[in-house]
Amino acid sequence: QVQLVESGGGLVQAGGSLRLSCAASGRSISNYAMGWFRQTPGKEREFVARISRSGGSTIYADSVKGRFTISRDNAKNTVYLQMNSLKPEDTAVYYCATNSSSTIYYSLNAYSYWGQGTQVTVSS
Numbered sequence: 001q002v003q004l005v006e007s008g009g010g011l012v013q014a015g016g017s018l019r020l021s022c023a024a025s026g027r028s029i030s031n032y033a034m035g036w037f038r039q040t041p042g043k044e045r046e047f048v049a050r051i052s053r054s055g056g057s058t059i060y061a062d063s064v065k066g067r068f069t070i071s072r073d074n075a076k077n078t079v080y081l082q083m084n085s086l087k088p089e090d091t092a093v094y095y096c097a098t099n100s101s102s103t104i105y106y107s108l109n110a111y112s113y114w115g116q117g118t119q120v121t122v123s124s
Helices: none
Strands: 003-007 010-013 018-025 033-039 046-051 058-060 068-073 078-083 092-099 111-114 118-123
Touching: 003 092, 003 111, 018 033, 018 092, 018 118, 033 068, 033 078, 046 068, 046 078, 058 068, 078 092
Parallel strands: 010 118
Antiparallel strands: 003 018, 018 078, 033 046, 033 092, 046 058, 068 078, 092 111, 092 118
């Protein structure tokens, strides 16, 4: 079992930055690729970014490419999401999760353990 706890969310003005953290316990996340998703009320949870086990490979949704950066520190058992140039449409609850597939990263079904989420609100 892996327990994931997200933090770092909050209220920020458009154009600002936030850094989300996802701290894991119970098992080393070095065995997993990791992903970030986000969800707004009434909408499906959507893929944001994914990082390989070593951190050497990253993938981003087109909507955040060039603005968000996913990274990890396996020694600290933590994954990060640096969010810059935030827009009101980035407002959502952000979740981290362990990616149990080596090839599929965009589907919820490819992720096994999830955190409880952290709210990000971007004001215009």
